[in-house]
Every structure is written in structure tokens, then in C-alpha cells.
Amino acid sequence: MDSDNQFVAQEVNGGIRTIAETLERLIFSQKILGSLLGAGLVRPCHVFHVDLDEIEEVDHLVDVFRPAHRKHKRLAPVCHVIVCPDCTLLPRPPPLLTQSAEQSVTVSPTSPSKPTTQQPPVFCVELKPKQGFLSMGHQHCPFCLNQFLKRKHGKIQLLSQYCPLDLFSGSRMRMLKAIIALTRTPQNNLRIFQDGNLVFAEECQSNLMAVLQQWFQVDDTSDRTLLLKHFCTLVMDALTMEICDGTDASLDQTVDDVKEAKESQEDWNRLIKEERSDHSLPCLPPQARIRKTGPTIATSLPSRSVLCRLLRVQSLGDVDFGRLYDAYDALVCRFRDGSVPYETMRWTHPHTGTVDWLLSQEKTTNQTMDDVRLVQRYRISSTTRDCSIMIAFQRLANDSVKDTTEFSFAGSEHLPILRDLSGQRYKCHASVVDLDPKPVTCVEKHRRRNQAMNEAFWLSNSSSSHSLTNRLPPKV
Numbered sequence: 185m186d187s188d189n190q191f192v193a194q195e196v197n198g199g200i201r202t203i204a205e206t207l208e209r210l211i212f213s214q215k216i217l218g219s220l221l222g223a224g225l226v227r228p229c230h231v232f233h234v235d236l237d238e239i240e241e242v243d244h245l246v247d248v249f250r251p252a253h254r255k256h257k258r259l260a261p262v263c264h265v266i267v268c269p270d271c272t273l274l275p276r277p278p279p280l281l282t283q284s285a286e287q288s289v290t291v292s293p294t295s296p297s298k299p300t301t302q303q304p305p306v307f308c309v310e311l312k313p314k315q316g317f318l319s320m321g322h323q324h325c326p327f328c329l330n331q332f333l334k335r336k337h338g339k340i341q342l343l344s345q346y347c348p349l350d351l352f353s354g355s356r357m358r359m360l361k362a363i364i365a366l367t368r369t370p371q372n373n374l375r376i377f378q379d380g381n382l383v384f385a386e387e388c389q390s391n392l393m394a395v396l397q398q399w400f401q402v403d404d405t406s407d408r409t410l411l412l413k414h415f416c417t418l419v420m421d422a423l424t425m426e427i428c429d430g431t432d433a434s435l436d437q438t439v440d441d442v443k444e445a446k447e448s449q450e451d452w453n454r455l456i457k458e459e460r461s462d463h464s465l466p467c468l469p470p471q472a473r474i475r476k477t478g479p480t481i482a483t484s485l486p487s488r489s490v491l492c493r494l495l496r497v498q499s500l501g502d503v504d505f506g507r508l509y510d511a512y513d514a515l516v517c518r519f520r521d522g523s524v525p526y527e528t529m530r531w532t533h534p535h536t537g538t539v540d541w542l543l544s545q546e547k548t549t550n551q552t553m554d555d556v557r558l559v560q561r562y563r564i565s566s567t568t569r570d571c572s573i574m575i576a577f578q579r580l581a582n583d584s585v586k587d588t589t590e591f592s593f594a595g596s597e598h599l600p601i602l603r604d605l606s607g608q609r610y611k612c613h614a615s616v617v618d619l620d621p622k623p624v625t626c627v628e629k630h631r632r633r634n635q636a637m638n639e640a641f642w643l644s645n646s647s648s649s650h651s652l653t654n655r656l657p658p659k660v
């Protein structure tokens with residue numbers, strides 16, 4: 185159930201989400217986030233009808249697979265579902281390439297083109313990178329702070345070695361460090377799939393080398409770190425490759441591309457040895473880039489890469505928390521006294537639900553509309569701070585290695601081709617998933633979570649001599 189229910193109770197029919205609400209979710213992910221991130225990263229989804237008892241049955245079937253801390257989760261009671269393509273696989277080739285125009289072609293979005301036995305396997309890396317920037321005036325990113333809260337609540341035993349600021353920094357060494365860290369402490373931030381099946385995750389960590397051996401087929405066993413190098417560099421290249429679909433809305437941000445030298449054996453030795461031992465130390469901010477107008481994004485990422493696109497949208501939530509909480513409190517009062525209809529917060533609203541209005545820097549003459557924009561931008565950012573990037577890779581047959589093209593045709597688009605360290609080529613495709621809208625009440629949820637994270641951090645590090653000047657969000 186949406187936790188905005190308190191504001192929309194009169195529209196909820198016995199607790200069942202309406203088709204209008206389902207369509208609103210689809211519009212949010214496809215239209216709004218599709219424009220902001222670039223349509224190429226958001227795979228097309230469709231709405232289908234289901235019966236409530238089917239939902240209950242699926243909910244029941246899924247329940248056995250949920251880990252203990254997610255057992256409270258339930259599928260919303262709905263009569264409509266959004267069906268997305270399976271992003272662990274590459275987009276299907278166009279039917280006309282394989283069938284004659286006269287034949288009827290059934291395209292079922294639920295049955296993507298699983299590779300046949302003759303084709304090399306498709307490996308997919310899922311990253312849940314979380315917030316890639318440091319909030320104003322903070323020394324620790326929310327991911328690293330949240331580790332202390334998660335440990336306190338027993339959700340994790342070990343603090344993660346990963347820091348999102350490394351991944352989003354655009355510095356090759358820091359990105360490699362982040363990816364290595366994810367292989368060591370994957371938590372829910374790294375998963376690997378082979379032909380759609382989960383083969384590496386927090387709960388199946390011991391598989392990593394066997395999976396990478398299948399993936400990269402390395403014969404040389406003298407270098408025990410070779411597989412890891414292949415994996416980390418290929419994933420990093422995919423995260424930083426330019427995705428040129430020409431459809432992304434301009435967020436008017438400038439990011440410098442930095443070309444760095446490839447890493448030496450000494451670099452790798454250092455990276456592999458490196459372990460994060462002191463989690464109380466501040467997170468390392470990326471090198472700042474200066475821009476003339478609007479917020480600065482501190483990164484050296486290529487501007488059209490999936491990571492940079494995500495960071496730009498995330499940065500819509502880089503706001504003064506005091507101002508955000510004031511705006512939220514004012515809006516809640518107005519929903520309750522009826523002076524502002526909750527409809528204003530709908531992603532289907534003809535004015536406030538448009539990308540142009542949401543991104544506009546122009547101050548309105550109406551404080552309420554400024555408040556609405558601030559909260560809506562924060563909600564958009566929240567979704568992109570919680571989504572996953574899925575990158576699917578498929579090895580190209582050796583006889584095509586000599587081919588010099590850098591794209592392969594699949595669906596209506598060209599798939600980029602990347603090379604691993606040995607020169608082997610892979611078709612690849614990146615998508616962003618889990619683009620559900622967050623409720624308006626996520627502002628309140630995050631206000632409390634921020635306070636709890638800070639408290640857990642202080643509790644854990646109270647005896648430390650480091651400078652622990654993380655600022656608590658004001659007015660909590």
C-alpha cells in the first residue's frame with residue numbers, strides 16, 4: 185500500500201490500487217524518468233490486467249524467497265500489473281530479422297529471448313549504486329552512514345567496503361576500488377546473473393571465481409587476480425561508456441571528461457590489497473567541477489554515461505534539508521486543510537507533472553508551487569538513489585573478433601561493443617530498473633532515517649578521536 189494513503193484515502197477503492205494509479209506509476213518511470221535519464225536506459229513496459237487472486241497467489245509463491253528482513257513486504261492488491269522486459273538479458277532482435285513479414289509474430293513481453301544453447305551465455309551485472317554525491321555540509325554519504333544503522337538493526341553483520349562516492353567519482357582507480365569492494369561485500373548492491381539466473385549475490389558469494397571463469401574463460405591460472413581484473417575493468421567500461429540516444433532532457437549541467445592512464449600491475453596490487461578498515465573516516469568527495477549556473481556535480485564521469493546520467497538526476501535531491509522539511513510540512517498542512525489538492529503531486533498532473541516545469545529554475549510567485557517543485561524533485565531524486573543499473577554482456581563469437589564495427593544490432597537500437605583486457609568483444613546493454621515513484625511521505629521517512637543513521641554512527645564511533653562533524657539535518 186502506498187504510504188501516501190493518508191492524503192488520498194478518498195480515492196482508494198477498498199485498498200485496491202486503481203488503473204489510474206498504476207498508469208501514473210508507468211508514466212513516472214517511462215515518461216518522466218525516461219526523459220531525465222534518457223529513454224535508452226529505461227526499457228519500455230506495459231500494463232496488463234490480472235485478477236486479485238492471482239496477485240495473492242504470486243505473493244504467496246514469492247514469500248518463500250524473501251529474506252527474513254523483507255518478509256513484511258507484500259505485493260500491492262492490484263488488478264493491473266506493469267510488465268517489464270527482463271533486463272538480465274539483451275534486448276531481443278527485431279522479429280522481422282528472423283521471421284518473414286507475412287508470418288504473425290507474437291511478441292510477449294514476459295518471455296524475452298533467452299539465448300539458445302549455441303549462443304554464448306548472457307552475463308548481467310546488477311548494481312544498486314545508491315547516492316553518489318555528498319549532501320550539502322555532510323562529511324559522510326548516506327550509504328556509509330546507513331551501514332551503522334543497518335548493523336545496529338541486525339540487517340548486516342559486516343560494514344560494506346563500498347562507498348558510492350568512489351564509484352561515481354569518475355576516477356578509474358576509485359571506480360575499480362568500488363567494484364572490487366562490491367565483490368567483497370555485495371550486500372544488496374551487487375548481483376550477477378547468467379542467462380537470467382542469479383549466480384552471485386550476498387547469499388551466494390563463494391561462486392564468484394567460478395562464475396568469472398565461465399564468463400572470461402581465462403586459461404592462464406598463474407595470475408589469481410586476472411579474473412577480477414577482467415570483471416572490474418569491463419564493468420567500469422560499461423558504466424562509463426557514452427550512451428547516445430539523443431533523447432535525454434538537458435539538465436543543464438557540465439561535466440568534464442577526464443582521460444586517465446590505464447592501471448599498472450602495481451596499481452592492481454595496491455587495489456587488491458586495499459581494505460577499508462576505518463569506517464568513521466569521512467567519505468572522499470570527488471574532485472569538484474565548476475559550472476556557471478545551477479548545482480555543480482562533482483565528478484569526472486563522461487557526461488553521457490549511465491553513471492553520470494543517474495548522478496545528474498540524483499542531484500535534484502541535493503537540497504538544503506531545512507528548506508525541504510519546511511516545504512514538506514507546509515504542504516502536509518495544506519493537504520489536510522484542503523487548500524492544496526493532493527492532485528498537484530500526481531505525476532499525471534498537466535502542469536506540475538511535466539519535466540519542463542519540474543526542472544525549471546524559475547522562481548514562481550507562489551510559495552506553495554515552489555514547495556511542490558522542491559518536494560517533487562526530491563522524490564524523483566529518491567527514486568534514482570534507490571534504483572539498480574543492470575548491464576547485460578554477451579561474448580561475440582571469435583570469428584567476429586576481426587570485425588571492426590563497434591555496434592551490434594538488436595531491437596531498434598545498436599548495442600555498443602566493449603572489449604575485455606584480452607581483447608575479447610562483448611555486446612552490452614545497460615538499463616535502469618526499479619524506477620517506482622516514492623511517496624510524498626518519503627521526505628518524512630528520510631528525515632527520521634537521517635536522524636537514526638546519525639545516531640547509530642555516533643553511538644558506534646563515540647570513542648573515536650576522529651573529527652565527526654556530520655551535520656544533523658536541522659529541524660528533525
Ligand SMILES: O=P(O)(O)O[C@@H]1[C@@H](OP(=O)(O)O)[C@H](OP(=O)(O)O)[C@H](O)[C@H](OP(=O)(O)O)[C@H]1OP(=O)(O)O
Pocket residue numbers: 254330372566570622626629633
Ligand atoms: O532508505 P534507504 O537508503 O535504506 O533505502 C531503502 C532500501 O534500503 P537499502 O539501503 O537500499 O538496503 C530498501 O531496499 P531493501 O528493501 O532493503 O532491499 C528499499 O528499496 C527502500 O525503498 P521502499 O521503501 O521499498 O520504496 C529504500 O527506501 P527509500 O530510501 O528509497 O525510501
Ligand SMILES: Nc1ncnc2c1ncn2[C@@H]1O[C@H](COP(=O)(O)OP(=O)(O)OP(=O)(O)O)[C@@H](O)[C@H]1O
Pocket residue numbers: 254257258259268269270271272310375572617618619
Ligand atoms: N526489469 C527487470 N529485469 C530483470 N530483473 C529485474 C527487473 N526489475 C527488477 N529486477 C530484479 O528484481 C529485484 C527487485 O526489484 P524491485 O526492487 O523493483 O522489487 P521490489 O518492489 O523492491 O520488491 P519487493 O516486493 O520485495 O518490495 C531487483 O533488484 C532486480 O534484481
